[in-house]
Amino acid sequence: MRILGIEGTAWAASAAVFETPDPAQVTDDDHVFIETDAYAPDSGGIHPREAAEHMGEAIPTVVETAIEHAHERATAGGTDERGTDSAPIDAVAFARGPGLGPCLRIVATAARAVAQRFDVPLVGVNHMVAHLEVGRHRSGFDSPVCLNASGANAHILGYRNGRYRVLGETMDTGVGNAIDKFTRHIGWSHPGGPKVEQHARDGEYHELPYVVKGMDFSFSGIMSAAKQAVDGVSASDASGGSSDEHGESDGGVPVDDVCRGMEETIFAMLTEVSERALSLTGADELVLGGGVGQNDRLQRMLGEMCEQRGATFYAPENRFLRDNAGMIAILGAKMYAAGDTIEIEDSQIDSNFRPDEVAVAWRGAEES
Ligand code: ATP
Incomplete structure (x- = not known):
């Protein structure tokens, strides 16, 4: 299975390719490619209009780079070899929210266009659930x-x-x-x-x-x-x-x-x-997600607390902690495997998308 992920909720215009023989667990054959173009404000904090302008300029390039990579994997040495004429991906996953509305709309438009171009399903991913699922996936934890x-x-x-x-x-x-x-x-x-x-x-x-x-x-x-x-x-x-x-x-x-x-x-x-x-x-497992999670002192404090109470702590690599499309592709693969895809007409963005609004279909599929 090979999934294209697209992230663009705020500062990171990012596209990724996640290839795996089994999205329910980490395997030796897993492959994650991430291409990110970050918005850096000239002054002040993230300005929504500037962030959207950056998204509009950067998303086409990072997505094309990821698609080229998927083509290379499909024709040479991927887990499933395909001809150059067939789609190099099985589905397109995109960050549906929460995030800045103008940025999300650009990402959703790009995702719909790529899904139509290759005639593959669309998967709408909650960005916050992706931040935590990437840690659960890579740690192999059951219910942290x-x-x-x-x-x-x-x-x-x-x-x-x-x-x-x-x-x-x-x-x-x-x-x-x-x-x-x-x-x-x-x-x-x-x-x-x-x-x-x-x-x-x-x-x-x-x-x-x-x-x-x-x-x-x-x-x-x-x-x-x-x-x-x-x-x-x-x-x-x-x-x-x-x-x-x-x-x-x-x-x-x-x-x-x-x-x-x-x-x-x-x-x-x-x-x-x-x-x-x-x-x-x-629970006796804790996973960390999000850009602040890159902080060494925070990781050490959480690690020491877990050690003292006999729990296990896991923080993914930094490239999976800050905003990135790899986490969108990884959760997208789990959702796709569980049949959790959406039609283009139902694929509107949700800038206030809360994690508890998501019906988690993929965990049942993993257990069965
Ligand atoms: P969200 O995922 O909620 O949409 P976001 O889009 O702002 O958040 P993230 O990449 O998750 O993006 O986090 C970015 C934040 O992480 C910024 O506020 C940044 O200052 C902070 N950050 C990055 N590195 C560190 C660090 N080493 N220590 C503390 N904070 C950090």
């Missing part, structure tokens, strides 16, 4: 709790009765977006997460508000406190501040210390709720 720590989202999910249930989530902004808002405030370029990780290594812990309510978390208060700390102002006198990319602050708490405090605080919150979800569900 999943922590999704991405730019626009933060969820803890557990599977029960045919759906991924949201056990806990952010009450305001996504975790990566919160970090990026802080780095934007101090004048650092997007994305801020990797820079915070780098600066936190040299910092001393600076205390910030820790906000967990039940199974949910909030990041907006931490961000305000972090901005005020670098600005050297009290909560009642907040104003802008600045720092250069080397972490020199022009007043207040050193930027490196605030970065360290942010990492320790936010990741401790995510770890606490993950632990509670393991305890509530009785």
